[in-house]
Amino acid sequence: MTPSDHIALPQQLRKTVHPHRFMMWLSMASIVMLFAGFTSAYIVKHADTNVWESVELPSLFWVSTTLILASSISIFFAVRAFHRNNVKAYRNLLALTFVLGFGFLLSQWMAWQEMLVISQLGIGDKVAADFLYVISGAHFLHAAGGVVAMGFLFFLALRHYRTPEDALMLNLHPEKVPGIELVATYWHFVDALWLYLFIFFIANT
Amino acid sequence: MANAAISKPASHVHAEDHHHEEHHHEQGFISKYIFSTDHKTIAKQFLITGIIWAILGGALSVLFRIQLGYPDADLTWMKPILGRWLDEGGHILPEFYNALITMHGTILVFFVLTAGLSGTFSNLLIPLQLGARDMASGFINMLSYWFFFLSGAVMLASFFVPTGAASGGWTMYPPLSALAQSNEGSGFGTDLWITSIALFIVSVLLGGLNYVTTVINLRTKGMSIFRMPLTIWAFLFTAIIALLSFPALLAAGVLLLFDRGMGTSFFLSEIYTGGEALANAGGSPILYQHLFWFLGHPEVYIIILPAMGIVSEVLSVNSRKPVFGYKAMIYSIFAITVLSFLVWAHHMFVTGLNPFLGSIFVIFTLLIAIPSAIKVFNWIVTLYKGNIRFTPAMLFAIGFVALFIVGGLTGIFLGNSALDIDLHDTYFVVAHFHLVMGVAAFFGTFAGVYHWFPKMYGRYLNRTLGYIHFWITIVAAYLIFFPMHFMIGLPRRYPSHENFQFADMFGELNSFISLVAIISFAAQLLFVFNFFYSIFRGRKVRELNPWGATTLEWTTPIHPQHGNWPGEIPHVHRWPYDYGVNGREFIPQDEPEPGFVPEPEPVHRDPQNDQV
Numbered sequence: 001m002t003p004s005d006h007i008a009l010p011q012q013l014r015k016t017v018h019p020h021r022f023m024m025w026l027s028m029a030s031i032v033m034l035f036a037g038f039t040s041a042y043i044v045k046h047a048d049t050n051v052w053e054s055v056e057l058p059s060l061f062w063v064s065t066t067l068i069l070a071s072s073i074s075i076f077f078a079v080r081a082f083h084r085n086n087v088k089a090y091r092n093l094l095a096l097t098f099v100l101g102f103g104f105l106l107s108q109w110m111a112w113q114e115m116l117v118i119s120q121l122g123i124g125d126k127v128a129a130d131f132l133y134v135i136s137g138a139h140f141l142h143a144a145g146g147v148v149a150m151g152f153l154f155f156l157a158l159r160h161y162r163t164p165e166d167a168l169m170l171n172l173h174p175e176k177v178p179g180i181e182l183v184a185t186y187w188h189f190v191d192a193l194w195l196y197l198f199i200f201f202i203a204n205t
Numbered sequence: 206m207a208n209a210a211i212s213k214p215a216s217h218v219h220a221e222d223h224h225h226e227e228h229h230h231e232q233g234f235i236s237k238y239i240f241s242t243d244h245k246t247i248a249k250q251f252l253i254t255g256i257i258w259a260i261l262g263g264a265l266s267v268l269f270r271i272q273l274g275y276p277d278a279d280l281t282w283m284k285p286i287l288g289r290w291l292d293e294g295g296h297i298l299p300e301f302y303n304a305l306i307t308m309h310g311t312i313l314v315f316f317v318l319t320a321g322l323s324g325t326f327s328n329l330l331i332p333l334q335l336g337a338r339d340m341a342s343g344f345i346n347m348l349s350y351w352f353f354f355l356s357g358a359v360m361l362a363s364f365f366v367p368t369g370a371a372s373g374g375w376t377m378y379p380p381l382s383a384l385a386q387s388n389e390g391s392g393f394g395t396d397l398w399i400t401s402i403a404l405f406i407v408s409v410l411l412g413g414l415n416y417v418t419t420v421i422n423l424r425t426k427g428m429s430i431f432r433m434p435l436t437i438w439a440f441l442f443t444a445i446i447a448l449l450s451f452p453a454l455l456a457a458g459v460l461l462l463f464d465r466g467m468g469t470s471f472f473l474s475e476i477y478t479g480g481e482a483l484a485n486a487g488g489s490p491i492l493y494q495h496l497f498w499f500l501g502h503p504e505v506y507i508i509i510l511p512a513m514g515i516v517s518e519v520l521s522v523n524s525r526k527p528v529f530g531y532k533a534m535i536y537s538i539f540a541i542t543v544l545s546f547l548v549w550a551h552h553m554f555v556t557g558l559n560p561f562l563g564s565i566f567v568i569f570t571l572l573i574a575i576p577s578a579i580k581v582f583n584w585i586v587t588l589y590k591g592n593i594r595f596t597p598a599m600l601f602a603i604g605f606v607a608l609f610i611v612g613g614l615t616g617i618f619l620g621n622s623a624l625d626i627d628l629h630d631t632y633f634v635v636a637h638f639h640l641v642m643g644v645a646a647f648f649g650t651f652a653g654v655y656h657w658f659p660k661m662y663g664r665y666l667n668r669t670l671g672y673i674h675f676w677i678t679i680v681a682a683y684l685i686f687f688p689m690h691f692m693i694g695l696p697r698r699y700p701s702h703e704n705f706q707f708a709d710m711f712g713e714l715n716s717f718i719s720l721v722a723i724i725s726f727a728a729q730l731l732f733v734f735n736f737f738y739s740i741f742r743g744r745k746v747r748e749l750n751p752w753g754a755t756t757l758e759w760t761t762p763i764h765p766q767h768g769n770w771p772g773e774i775p776h777v778h779r780w781p782y783d784y785g786v787n788g789r790e791f792i793p794q795d796e797p798e799p800g801f802v803p804e805p806e807p808v809h810r811d812p813q814n815d816q817v
Contacts, residue, residue, distance in 0.1 A: 019341035019342070019419070019422040019423065020341070020342070022417075023341060023342065023414045026418065026448060027410070027414055029449065030410055030414075030449070031452070033449050033450070033452040033453060034453075034456055035456075036453075037452060037496055038459075038460075041456065044489070044495070045492070123468060124467060124468030124484075127471065130471065134459060134460065134463060138459065
């Protein structure tokens, strides 16, 4: 396959960033604006001392944070294994990341149960808790997208990525960004976003 | 997944290398016309869907203009369509009037002038003018259209729910939008409105990702950023604005849905209905307004910037002169982009905003006059001493400049918080924004359609119909909106002014405006006829470059296939506005400078050898 076969890639492209990677960055900028909208609404309400009543953060948020941090580390090593054509390690690390990511989602879900059942904070009771539900919920959906993508990659790895030769083929492909790189970028972003939100919640409750 | 989207069209291009443009793809009807990943087809899909929405949105305005201009008119004959939205006397019910203006605004702002304008011309022109085979991701581009389609389907469905379409104004302010019981249209219609807009936001974001990425990454050789046509600059900044502002509306929509369905009080403060206190407490409808206008104001630049880009291009081509102040135009677009994020609260001067804060927003708002004035000056100087060809596209472009000046001047009044206290929510505002971003953006769109129709369909639009369309439309635009400036103190959004004695003096004027509005709508149908007729029966294009333009889209075949250029993509050697230089009428962008020696290396380098 010569570069001329490729529809969208003029030749000076190799000097610049790949379009798919660039698109990922742009979507991250857009997602940042979504959460900037949510958190600035939070700040405005928080400043209204007449109505704001602080609520305690569910303790399970700490577990979630640990899990997502761990998953970020494991996906980093998954990418490294991919580039070193280490098929087995790649698959195992991808599976580990998937499990940790899924664990994060589960832990978030249970954190909401903790708020609902133990802290008795239904939706609509206190605006501080409502914000926690909405903001962590929106983050949950973004994280779920990442976990689904990891599952898809794992499925692909099982089917088409068995031998070191497969790995070599993928890595040498000059015009492609490997899916794992995009997913890893996104996942680090989702991780950093959660860290920001968690610290934001801690600072404002 | 995404890689598959890129490599799939590659095979076609490869095929074209050998079989040339006569080659017809073995593509089914569905993959060629419906779920197409070809940017040109997607552009046409956006355009035709936009035209259908424009007809519907315009028809709604005809209905409410009848109510305003001829309040006694008996519309019983429309009973089969409007059903229970008419009273016994055949008059439009106030609830329905509110739904009409709400849907008119929503449809025109979002579906026609955002998706219909950006979706069409960004898709069509970014790859063609930059020398790319297609968008960065054809698949995501296709998704962008189909999310738009889905969003339209949901919005259309809201007309048919028993409680009617949303009726809280296109801005959807709470509490009207947050309490289902506050109005008929606040029921299921509003749920559908929010859902539809959420889908629309996804469409805009997916489109914007592609536009920006394609402009940044996929320019052909020699197309440095300061050789890009002004259309591309406008589309680029439009997409950047969209990517950064639409998420704020999504945030507002999510919080609004929670207020509606989950009993939260983000936007709802203590409210009594029928003497009963609702459970909500402590919310702030102003918070919604901040989130809404953080999109809402940049949105007007999302609408007007593409029109400005198209106008710059059309004016230059048809004056046979370089655009004046090319770089000043770019810096102005950039300044407008930055300022567009700093002025949203000028829509909220009467909400009890801190006057000091208000004055900061006044300053930023009035600052926008500077880049706007630079652009207007440059357009006029581009025309000055030009060898002007008055094609329909050119007339609409000149009309755009006129409307933008007239509409923009009243922006200086409205941008002053002290004056705005009197002018807010009156017909002065209606006149202002319809001229400066409504009709003006339509003129930009029309200029674009008349100019690039030959590229889209290989045929010309009928010229005579184009002239008739232009003259009726521009005269009507002034006759409709100019008098509205002088309807002093008349509040907008009221279904009837019968309870205001002072408004009696505007009765005849209102009838006149309504009459012109109906004529103007009929003239648009003339355009629609011209458009669809010319697709099949229009005069065929016989030459590659019918307007004598310099830009790359005219170096493609008359009917470009997927991949745009049958052979190699042309390289760019000069800026896009070489008109009337060196004694020549124009010099295409892909023509080398005299004495240019091409690089000795082969055009398609092997990346493996490149490393050596």
